Amino acid sequence: MRPLRRPTLADVAREVGVSAKTVSRVLNEDGPSSAETRKRVLAAVEKLGFQPNLMARSTRTGGADTTVGLVVPDLSNPFFGAVAAGIEEVVHETGLMLLMGSSEDDADREATLTRTFMARRVSVLMVVPSVGADHAHLKAPRAAGMPVIFIDRPGNGLTSDTVVSSNRSGAREGVAHLIAAGHRRIGFVGDVPAALYTRRERLAGYRDALVSASLPYSRQLVTDAHHPAEAAEQTARLLELKDPPSALLTGNNFMTIGVVSELARRGRRDVAVVAFDDVPMAETLQPALTVIAQDPKAMGQSAGKTALDRLRGDRSRARTVIVPTTLIPRGSGELPSPARAGSRGRSPTEHA
Amino acid sequence: MRPLRRPTLADVAREVGVSAKTVSRVLNEDGPSSAETRKRVLAAVEKLGFQPNLMARSTRTGGADTTVGLVVPDLSNPFFGAVAAGIEEVVHETGLMLLMGSSEDDADREATLTRTFMARRVSVLMVVPSVGADHAHLKAPRAAGMPVIFIDRPGNGLTSDTVVSSNRSGAREGVAHLIAAGHRRIGFVGDVPAALYTRRERLAGYRDALVSASLPYSRQLVTDAHHPAEAAEQTARLLELKDPPSALLTGNNFMTIGVVSELARRGRRDVAVVAFDDVPMAETLQPALTVIAQDPKAMGQSAGKTALDRLRGDRSRARTVIVPTTLIPRGSGELPSPARAGSRGRSPTEHA
């Protein structure tokens, strides 16, 4: 059997009887080359099945790799899948590829990943920061020309480009929607850990709305969960309170699944729900699910655009892009509160 | 300002006053080194923020890159996200990373991607083949030691390891479920293009079930769509037939969204549905959605395990792993056919 070695530039050159540089020139359309030589080189390339070694190339050219490194907490969460699709869509034309890794929302794994990315000399580093992660170590590489972009959550210890959703105002709007329907006791099923940026922001928006309506904030109505199953448990707990909420705000797509499932299981169609982040078939549920939709694809596109700008030399100060959320009323948020008659809530027809 | 150059091994060596090789030894725990030297080297590494250049390393070691290249048709489809998560979970401990690219289900883009991956010397190439793609060009690299694994669909022109769902028997089981509930006219909303492997297999299973029950196959009841919106249109078309189906089988998760949405929009709770591929909150829909669940994460894990085996020297012949699907009856498949009274269908209580 032939040696199981991949053919190199030199192999091709030997085959054709020219120098390696000539082959290189033909392949990269670098300098000039005669039509004859080009033809023979290409034939040899085909014959040997030669594939240029990009790694070797970039050691010589010194430039960065042609990849964008992306660290997400969970590859199977469609939210991050959509973000990735947005990034890819934008950077693809430049020939950049996406290198993805999962941090499992763990600061150590995130650090390992970012270090690996840097060791690979990615052109751009994009990170969805984990709770407790520190990004100071990215300062030097960033100064050396590697753009660093934080997505969904801001970085820690490093000021850099950031793309987030309008979490706070979105949550505020969603809760205001519930209040307008007459609700006075509104629960919040957020994700853990409580230190998570998106959770904090959404909770802040929730409180903002309560304050605007002069409603009391009750610690009892705020719960945490991580998986849908836990969210379902928390929903059950809330409903069994002495003075239960008549409406719920969910903290993210996974929470939504748990909350909606539990309500359906209990046949509680009377509990109003506004969900953070859209889910498939939300309009098909009974009642149709009112959501505060994020736009993960737009977030990815924005990150991608910023990355390209930076690679093209934009050295302006770090930008923060806030991708707006959209309240999509579909029904579940307009369910009248049981106490509506006696509340300050306006008539539901005003919201039809 | 300091030069914006990343520090190299030589920089560290100079800083400490030792040779590059010594630094290399310390960092890779290669040969022996005195505690004193090690300490000073590590201090310098820290001080300069040195990150070894993996690209340069692998040119010398000649070995493959430490990445797994994965080509999927759509990054934002949660099915492939789950596959990716399964792969990552298995290969992560080996230090391998996932390099992902989207082919947009286009054979040319797929070829470009696989070529790029090969140029980067990925350790393993995993591909969800696009319709019309040819994989003969992967033969040589595979012979040279790069495992090639096809996922979800078999490759074309190259026999290699493959991981697929039990599409045909799964579909057969789903349709048999509908037939058992008394349905005799069952529509199929599959994805385009018709040449797609999964569509062909699922359609074959659909026909198998009809044949087993001595039911006629009607071309009219088989439709194609690509997006949920088209699936909705096709559903509408089927329902408006002179002799409409009383039950539907959906071809994949996107089709499901379109079909279920359209049925809900029309308030047609009497149309039975069995969906290929599970969707979130399927049990919450009205009626709860009966599905033929795939296990994309297990598919990814299987692909990952095969990859590791191959990398460890397993040269046995190509294996094909069929990951079983699971019929999950939740209600939508047991809806009685309008003609049930006169049919061979059993009583619904038998399926409660």
Place this chain on the structure above:
DNA sequence: CTGAAAGCGCTAACAA
């Protein structure tokens, strides 16, 4: 325990 030299596969900078 440490270092010097050579070389991985490729391209930059010069020639010719």
Place this chain on the structure above:
DNA sequence: TTGTTAGCGCTTTCAG
């Protein structure tokens, strides 16, 4: 239009 030389940053080999 083509070739030569040097060198990217690292590791291998072989000496100290």
